[in-house]
Amino acid sequence: MEHPAFTLAVLCSVGGIAGYARRKSLPSLMGGVGVGILYGISGYLLKENKEYGIHTALAASLLLIGASAPRAIRLKKPVPVALSIIGLTAGAYYAKKYSDFYL
Secondary structure (H helix, E strand, O other): OOHHHHHHHHHHHHHHHHHHHHHOOHHHHHHHHHHHHHHHHHHHHHHOOOOOHHHHHHHHHHHHHHHHHHHHHHHOOHHHHHHHHHHHHHHHHHHHHHHHHHO
């Protein structure tokens, strides 16, 4: 269950760094690395069977959706649309895992 979180941690961090390298976008750097760190923390918590791993992954997914969905709807560019889809997919995955374990 921690594998998707670690994968998303790397993808979000690399994406934020790439956004900064291409366009000198500080919000892309801070957002990508910030969400990547949240996914990394959730992966660690899940791997160690500690509290709030799934909760942290859900929070990171909601943050990713919240940051990318308005831009995806407004601009209809591929990167925000892809980020929204990734966030929705990860959020659905961790919501399912949450319902399996807690409900």
